[in-house]
Amino acid sequence: xxxxxxxxxxxxxxxxxxxxxxxxxxxxxxxxxxxxxxxxxxxxxxxxxxxxxxxxxxxxxxxxxxxxxxxxxxxxxxxxxxxxxxxxxxxxxxxxxxxxxxxxxxxxxxxxxxxxxxxxxxxxxxxxxxxxxxxxxxxxxxxxxxxxxxxxxxxxxxxxxxxxxxxxxxxxxxxxxxxxxxxxxxxxxxxxxxxxxxxxxxxxxxxxxxxxxxxxxxxxxxxxxxxxxxxxxxxxxxxxxxxxxxxxxxxxxxxxxxxxxxxxxxx
Amino acid sequence: xxxxxxxxxxxxxxxxxxxxxxxxxxxxxxxxxxxxxxxxxxxxxxxxxxxxxxxxxxxxxxxxxxxxxxxxxxxxxxxxxxxxxxxxxxxxxxxxxxxxxxxxxxxxxxxxxxxxxxxxxxxxxxxxxxxxxxxxxxxxxxxxxxxxxxxxxxxxxxxxxxxxxxxxxxxxxxxxxxxxxxxxxxxxxxxxxxxxxxxxxxxxxxxxxxxxxxxxxxxxxxxxxxxxxxxxxxxxxxxxxxxxxxxxxxxxxxxxxxxxxxxxxxxxxxxxxxxxxxxxxxxxxxxxxxxxxxxxxxxxxxxxxxxxxxxxxxxxxxxxxxxxxxxxxxxxxxxxxxxxxxxxxxxxxxxxxxxxxxxxxxxxxxxxxxxxxxxxxxxxxxxxxxxxxxxxxxxxxxxxxxxxxxxxxx
Numbered sequence: 001x002x003x004x005x006x007x008x009x010x011x012x013x014x015x016x017x018x019x020x021x022x023x024x025x026x027x028x029x030x031x032x033x034x035x036x037x038x039x040x041x042x043x044x045x046x047x048x049x050x051x052x053x054x055x056x057x058x059x060x061x062x063x064x065x066x067x068x069x070x071x072x073x074x075x076x077x078x079x080x081x082x083x084x085x086x087x088x089x090x091x092x093x094x095x096x097x098x099x100x101x102x103x104x105x106x107x108x109x110x111x112x113x114x115x116x117x118x119x120x121x122x123x124x125x126x127x128x129x130x131x132x133x134x135x136x137x138x139x140x141x142x143x144x145x146x147x148x149x150x151x152x153x154x155x156x157x158x159x160x161x162x163x164x165x166x167x168x169x170x171x172x173x174x175x176x177x178x179x180x181x182x183x184x185x186x187x188x189x190x191x192x193x194x195x196x197x198x199x200x201x202x203x204x205x206x207x208x209x210x211x212x213x214x215x216x217x218x219x220x221x222x223x224x225x226x227x228x229x230x231x232x233x234x235x236x237x238x239x240x241x242x243x244x245x246x247x248x249x250x251x252x253x254x255x256x257x258x259x260x261x262x263x264x265x266x267x
Numbered sequence: 268x269x270x271x272x273x274x275x276x277x278x279x280x281x282x283x284x285x286x287x288x289x290x291x292x293x294x295x296x297x298x299x300x301x302x303x304x305x306x307x308x309x310x311x312x313x314x315x316x317x318x319x320x321x322x323x324x325x326x327x328x329x330x331x332x333x334x335x336x337x338x339x340x341x342x343x344x345x346x347x348x349x350x351x352x353x354x355x356x357x358x359x360x361x362x363x364x365x366x367x368x369x370x371x372x373x374x375x376x377x378x379x380x381x382x383x384x385x386x387x388x389x390x391x392x393x394x395x396x397x398x399x400x401x402x403x404x405x406x407x408x409x410x411x412x413x414x415x416x417x418x419x420x421x422x423x424x425x426x427x428x429x430x431x432x433x434x435x436x437x438x439x440x441x442x443x444x445x446x447x448x449x450x451x452x453x454x455x456x457x458x459x460x461x462x463x464x465x466x467x468x469x470x471x472x473x474x475x476x477x478x479x480x481x482x483x484x485x486x487x488x489x490x491x492x493x494x495x496x497x498x499x500x501x502x503x504x505x506x507x508x509x510x511x512x513x514x515x516x517x518x519x520x521x522x523x524x525x526x527x528x529x530x531x532x533x534x535x536x537x538x539x540x541x542x543x544x545x546x547x548x549x550x551x552x553x554x555x556x557x558x559x560x561x562x563x564x565x566x567x568x569x570x571x572x573x574x575x576x577x578x579x580x581x582x583x584x585x586x587x588x589x590x591x592x593x594x595x596x597x598x599x600x601x602x603x604x605x606x607x608x609x610x611x612x613x614x615x616x617x618x619x620x621x622x623x624x625x626x627x628x629x630x631x632x633x634x635x636x637x638x639x640x641x642x643x644x645x646x647x648x649x650x651x652x653x654x655x656x657x658x659x660x661x662x663x664x665x666x667x668x669x670x671x672x673x674x675x676x677x
Contacts, residue, residue, distance in 0.1 A: 056563075104561045129300050130299060130300060131298060135297065152301070153302075
């Protein structure tokens, strides 16, 4: 059983929902990322989405674009990120780590080499924003062969036929993009999310994480009620940006934002 | 190129490209986030329905004739030919189109699609500003809201076109992320589209991006090659020996090349921006010096570093300053059906001046790359051979850039 599945199953048994924070690896500098990952876990994270910085993150809003730019100023590469995850795993063997990024850096390394190193370093899942299932016929089975999960996106515009196909290619969870827009977009509508998540569940038996537009404890709690997991990114990345000179400052603020979401979700 | 190598380039084979999934061999495809799939599927279905619809075809042809001014002439450059002393050089005069470049052929087509899809708002990305102007122009005429994304650096060096777009009623957003050039403008346009996908049509300016855009743009621009082929047959009684066009994203080149792909014996040369020289790394020549990768929705040759990050590009011409290229060009390169070469900023500037003095035609700096290579290539050809160069745009927009290089402020 994958670490993602066992994590989500265990939460379900406790009647809880997964809290899935996103940060960009290497932001504001690579040597801080592992510390921040532990901080996320200590503040209530169940799964960590670790962003792989890309020069042209076209599905992301300005907050994550700038995080990528900060990370790339330090030339944060996939190899650096594998080192970070490997080091994280020495202290934490429970919390799943999903790499989230774009296809070109993976292809430049070579898909096989990427998956080999990802699995070896302790990565549990891969979410490639610009790789739809249609283009992943070769990629997704290779991810599975390495014992990792493939996470794909479902959007408000996704038809039922596509939901079926996306869920067939996905394992671990699917990522429902709650609003039409880029990461860090305007507030989501909980009613719309509830309806769409119910629709996805009626089509496929896979946990549904919801992201985009979750900014505070209130929206996290509302989304947790209608889904299996709450994915939160831009608000955390913004916290990192505002405290980028000060590691302990980032950890304090990051911890308090995430803890408040955890408490609201578990209440 | 031998007969054997060309046997596969039949009309029937070409009709299978792109495939139903938008691939040209290993290139092309649809590498976008999920939210855009529904819009891309809708666009593809509508286009496949309309492309053979006599009403749509009639409206497109009428606009090209009466609004754009087609057919554009095939002009024999007699004086340049004499000076160069090789092949007969013909220019396909896309610079004489309304708005001054080939770009308008495509924006007319895509704006018509927007109308048939009932989208009241169009967006576009632009480098040199020619596609932005062409988009703003058709939006004005068809009463569509128009927003153009342009890299902040390009806004500076193409101030004239920025003002033209504003006069045409478009909103111009200066994009300040990444390298502040065309690729960043395209990122920003994709972000806008994903956010406003319900009421917005994205008019992509080149034969790149997710399927069906490379196919759409090729089809709309192919009027260039179809006309050139017929005009050459009429004037010379035979097909040309060589075609030359500049390649940024590659829309004017694919427009000229496509109707000739099955014509054995017609060599094709796509000319990329060599910038300060390929060896300096400061260029925009992915086909000459890059490798396959994925950017902006398609798999194609790209300029990216060893970590897969997209590299900054350099060209004196904003319109060629792009790290990727249309996927069909990547396919033509691998199939060895077209040749891709580069010329430097300096060579392009020299060609700009020479054509202006010798033929009284001031080409765009993008086009000047094609001219520079054409002059070199024609000199190696025989006097009974024929070359067609796509004169893709006029150079008025570049006068400030050239004057600046001359140390003159206008």
